Amino acid sequence: MSDSVLVCEIINSSHQSVIESFDCGKVLVNNFLKEEALKLNDVNLVKTRLYFDEDHNFIGFFSLFNESVSVMKSKRTQQQWIDIEDQKNIFPAIRLHFLGVNQKYQKIGLGEYLLFEAIYAAKDISEISGCTFVTLETEDDCYQFYENRDFVYLRKNERNNKFSNMCLKIS
Numbered sequence: 001m002s003d004s005v006l007v008c009e010i011i012n013s014s015h016q017s018v019i020e021s022f023d024c025g026k027v028l029v030n031n032f033l034k035e036e037a038l039k040l041n042d043v044n045l046v047k048t049r050l051y052f053d054e055d056h057n058f059i060g061f062f063s064l065f066n067e068s069v070s071v072m073k074s075k076r077t078q079q080q081w082i083d084i085e086d087q088k089n090i091f092p093a094i095r096l097h098f099l100g101v102n103q104k105y106q107k108i109g110l111g112e113y114l115l116f117e118a119i120y121a122a123k124d125i126s127e128i129s130g131c132t133f134v135t136l137e138t139e140d141d142c143y144q145f146y147e148n149r150d151f152v153y154l155r156k157n158e159r160n161n162k163f164s165n166m167c168l169k170i171s
Helices: 011-021 027-042 073-078 108-129 140-147
Strands: 007-010 047-052 058-070 092-100 133-139 152-156 164-169
Touching: 007 058, 011 047, 027 047, 027 058, 027 092, 047 073, 047 108, 058 108, 092 108, 108 133, 133 140, 140 152, 140 164
Parallel strands: 092 133
Antiparallel strands: 007 047, 047 058, 058 092, 133 164, 152 164
16 A cells, blocks of 8 residues: 555435445445445444545545444353453444445555554544454355454354354453
């Protein structure tokens, strides 16, 4: 990625034209952004942040919401999460609901940049309201991307076996 800084904007109706032209190569991600993100943002269920370069080209986005996650004691012990090892199995979390990078900006480090921005946002939230994990669901083709950035496999999605649930402990 170049040294330029991306500008973040919370999704709103003025972004409709740039949203319509977005394509990250994943139908599910594209459809969420184009059909659901603004509505869910407006009712405060999911917050979506859009990122633009210095020329106001739409680079990508991520969406977050609050949830709780079950992390069994055996997984906490395996990961050596000593500080929460003896706690109950349910923990507050921030869900990385979707993350997408426009196809013409892929493979230059911007997905990682957006992921770290999402993690930093979750860390900020954890300073105000208890939050132990960042969670996500990923398809197999993106699994390695998250695992290489310290996300830990939890389980396959019960409704759709092609998705894996993963988490990152917020330190």
